[in-house]
Amino acid sequence: MTVLVLASASPARLSVLRAAGIDPVVQVSGVDEPAVEAAHRHLGPDATVAALAAAKAEAVLEDVAHRHRDAVVVGCDSMLLLDGRLRGKPGTAEVARQDWAEMAGRDADLLTGHAVARVVDGRPVDRVRDVRRTTIRFGTPTPAEVEAYLATGEPLQVAGSLTIDGYGGWFVEGLDGDPSSVIGISLPLTRELLARVGLAVTDLWRRP
Numbered sequence: 132m133t134v135l136v137l138a139s140a141s142p143a144r145l146s147v148l149r150a151a152g153i154d155p156v157v158q159v160s161g162v163d164e165p166a167v168e169a170a171h172r173h174l175g176p177d178a179t180v181a182a183l184a185a186a187k188a189e190a191v192l193e194d195v196a197h198r199h200r201d202a203v204v205v206g207c208d209s210m211l212l213l214d215g216r217l218r219g220k221p222g223t224a225e226v227a228r229q230d231w232a233e234m235a236g237r238d239a240d241l242l243t244g245h246a247v248a249r250v251v252d253g254r255p256v257d258r259v260r261d262v263r264r265t266t267i268r269f270g271t272p273t274p275a276e277v278e279a280y281l282a283t284g285e286p287l288q289v290a291g292s293l294t295i296d297g298y299g300g301w302f303v304e305g306l307d308g309d310p311s312s313v314i315g316i317s318l319p320l321t322r323e324l325l326a327r328v329g330l331a332v333t334d335l336w337r338r339p
């Protein structure tokens with residue numbers, strides 16, 4: 132049976148896949164994301180997140196091929212595009228506060244790059260990548276609500292300082308596009324990319 136390896140430390144991506152019937156092997160890539168982003172920024176936001184996702188999948192691919200004769204590696208990268216600038220995880224309350232000052236009451240696109248690499252007979256044989264955009268319509272939290280949200284710590288470790296499935300959900304008025312992509316991995320796009328490397332996602336579902 133083909134093993135799906137998730138090249139990500141993201142608890143959100145893991146929970147999306149598990150809820151959708153797949154128990155991935157997690158192998159964190161440890162990619163230097165700022166370096167990859169800087170090297171691809173000139174190619175535009177979609178190419179940048181796709182390159183980041185591909186770098187994560189590539190970083191674990193050789194080791195996966197040694198461990199699993201039949202496997203598929205999935206790497207992802209999510210960033211928020213607002214005013215022409217890609218924003219990743221804020222890391223600090225100051226950066227998250229500034230993100231909210233700029234995005235409250237507005238629309239912005241959450242981009243998630245996806246990279247899928249297939250291993251057959253212990254050798255990498257195929258690689259595909261693509262990006263899914265989801266438009267988020269932000270609410271307008273009061274300054275006190277923003278401070279309370281920052282104090283939860285949640286927005287500090289997620290792209291664009293926002294979750295749609297956590298405390299942040301109180302401040303999201305709507306979405307146009309794929310919600311799973313906002314959380315961290317687009318199920319329909321991953322299904323399409325798996326098919327492009329010859330795999331049916333239903334074959335990867337855990338046995339009932």
Ligand SMILES: Nc1nc2c(ncn2[C@H]2C[C@H](O)[C@@H](COP(=O)(O)OP(=O)(O)OP(=O)(O)O)O2)c(=O)[nH]1
Binds near residue numbers: 139187290293294
């Ligand atoms: N639960 C949840 N997580 C979100 C949401 N939006 C973004 N995130 C998370 C997913 C990712 O874990 C994180 C985006 O950062 P990255 O794409 O760099 O992934 P991360 O650093 O977490 O792990 P990785 O680089 O893949 O090892 O933000 C959301 O609406 N809900």
